Amino acid sequence: MSATSKGEKIAGLKVTPDKYVPHRYAGASGDFNPIHIDAEFAKMVGLPGAILHGLYVMGLVAKAATDEAGGDPRALKRLSVQFRGMSYPEQEIEVAGEVIEADGSDVTFDLVAIQNDNQVIRNATADVSYG
Amino acid sequence: MALKTDAVGKSWPAYEYEVGREKIREYAQVIGLDNPVHFDAEAAKSAGYRDIVAPPMFVVVYAAGGMGPVLFDPEVGMNFAAMVHGGQEFEWAEPVCSGDVITTTTTCKDIYPKDGKGFYVFETESKNQNGDLVCRATWTNIVRGIEE
Numbered sequence: 001m002s003a004t005s006k007g008e009k010i011a012g013l014k015v016t017p018d019k020y021v022p023h024r025y026a027g028a029s030g031d032f033n034p035i036h037i038d039a040e041f042a043k044m045v046g047l048p049g050a051i052l053h054g055l056y057v058m059g060l061v062a063k064a065a066t067d068e069a070g071g072d073p074r075a076l077k078r079l080s081v082q083f084r085g086m087s088y089p090e091q092e093i094e095v096a097g098e099v100i101e102a103d104g105s106d107v108t109f110d111l112v113a114i115q116n117d118n119q120v121i122r123n124a125t126a127d128v129s130y131g
Numbered sequence: 132m133a134l135k136t137d138a139v140g141k142s143w144p145a146y147e148y149e150v151g152r153e154k155i156r157e158y159a160q161v162i163g164l165d166n167p168v169h170f171d172a173e174a175a176k177s178a179g180y181r182d183i184v185a186p187p188m189f190v191v192v193y194a195a196g197g198m199g200p201v202l203f204d205p206e207v208g209m210n211f212a213a214m215v216h217g218g219q220e221f222e223w224a225e226p227v228c229s230g231d232v233i234t235t236t237t238t239c240k241d242i243y244p245k246d247g248k249g250f251y252v253f254e255t256e257s258k259n260q261n262g263d264l265v266c267r268a269t270w271t272n273i274v275r276g277i278e279e
């Protein structure tokens with residue numbers, strides 16, 4: 001069942017991206033920024049290691065919103081996010097959310113993506129249609 | 132150096148991207164999508180699509196080519212080393228299917244200082260081969276350590 005009333009939580013998702021997800025995401029997206037695929041480079045610029053692409057994590061947020069509406073890609077009408085932290089492969093990411101507006105079959109979610117208590121994406125809002 | 136705002140209002144030449152089945156599958160797989168409409172043409176057609184359909188976030192693949200030259204444009208003059216991706220918004224319209232040719236145009240909407248950081252706001256508008264809007268996006272990049 002999809003969440004339809006204000007304050008109701010969505011199912012959300014949990015995923016632990018494996019070590020090579022940033023490499024595969026780089027290939028899929030064309031974003032080969034070395035901070036994502038070269039741990040030594042990432043350390044050189046002050047990061048603890050290679051970090052996940054922000055837009056990959058946004059992709060997980062989009063998946064959680066779309067799945068709540070039944071999985072059809074037409075259901076997701078709008079998604080906006082703020083990137084607020086780094087996230088890393090081999091550590092669990094949780095996407096959680098709740099309904100903040102509902103007008104018939106048009107529903108708006110507020111979502112977050114969290115890794116180790118750190119909100120790496122926050123203030124995400126998604127407009128979906130259950131129509 | 133004060134924040135340069137000369138590029139506000141500037142548009143860049145359109146970027147054309149031809150959508151292919153394997154590229155959609157590759158993207159859908161890394162995100163962990165399991166809807167067969169992203170993998171199987173028959174499943175996509177049964178669901179009312181012309182061919183294998185791209186997930187909404189596939190916009191990062193077809194629109195990124197419109198953003199690339201912008202980030203390196205000296206008129207924009209972003210300090211790449213101090214840049215982070217601050218925010219992102221997508222609004223979707225017509226679905227994107229394999230075989231579509233998507234044209235993306237990029238415009239600089241705003242450059243402004245706030246709390247010692249420079250905010251660079253770009254908009255991309257992507258249309259398919261029929262001229263129908265498929266996605267409008269707002270990309271916000273933040274550069275640390277500017278003088279106001």
